């Protein structure tokens with residue numbers, strides 16, 4: 001099994017003088033899936049960018065298993081086994097589906113074996129590997145973004161609102177792909193979402209972020225989890 005532990009300890013970060021994330025600590029165990037929920041502008045993307053090293057930490061530390069990744073560049077964080085499906089479009093639209101998928105591989109010879117796994121969860125790409133990514137529909141591009149992360153066989157995947165604007169059948173497909181990934185590879189997931197049913201379906205636990213602080217947390221399968229989350233998202 002692949003999964004690694006991700007641990008944030010008292011992370012504070014933001015943009016230049018502005019503090020967005022305030023003293024956030026949590027741990028995602030190896031193979032566990034944690035949903036990070038919260039309304040628009042609460043700091044979810046900022047937190048993922050901080051973990052990835054796109055934003056400097058003003059305070060605190062990030063550990064993967066026993067390794068300190070607090071000060072690593074995004075490239076090195078990826079190398080440490082963390083894949084990131086960003087909220088903003090991050091595909092190379094002028095490149096083929098195949099070239100997008102092989103982007104994170106250390107060597108091309110890994111492609112066939114890795115893609116064989118992807119094919120079963122996203123059959124939409126079979127026989128279309130030469131097609132330009134830019135010609136895919138919005139939903140297909142989101143699936144490609146997830147597929148690219150899976151191709152890296154990461155130990156941790158960070159997903160930023162991957163279901164945003166997608167129709168139910170595509171959301172189902174992505175949920176199935178992530179559950180498959182957990183089952184087969186034991187990958188650790190950190191899922192930023194506004195789609196609460198999707199998040200609770202895939203995750204074991206959830207956190208609600210409000211103005212950059214953890215305001216509530218619980219077990220995704222607990223009776224009343226949905227109601228409690230909506231109460232926190234309403235105000």
Ligand SMILES: Nc1ncnc2c1ncn2[C@@H]1O[C@H](COP(=O)(O)OP(=O)(O)OP(=O)(O)O)[C@@H](O)[C@H]1O
Nearest residue numbers: 015018020038039040041042043044045046047087
């Ligand atoms: N590049 C930036 N420079 C300065 N402030 C920023 C920057 N990007 C985001 N912010 C601010 O940081 C705060 C948190 O934004 P963030 O994008 O992390 O929220 P979010 O929870 O991901 O929201 P959404 O659900 O809408 O994606 C917001 O107040 C936002 O305006």
Ligand SMILES: [Mg+2]
Nearest residue numbers: 044045046087
């Ligand atoms: Mg965001």
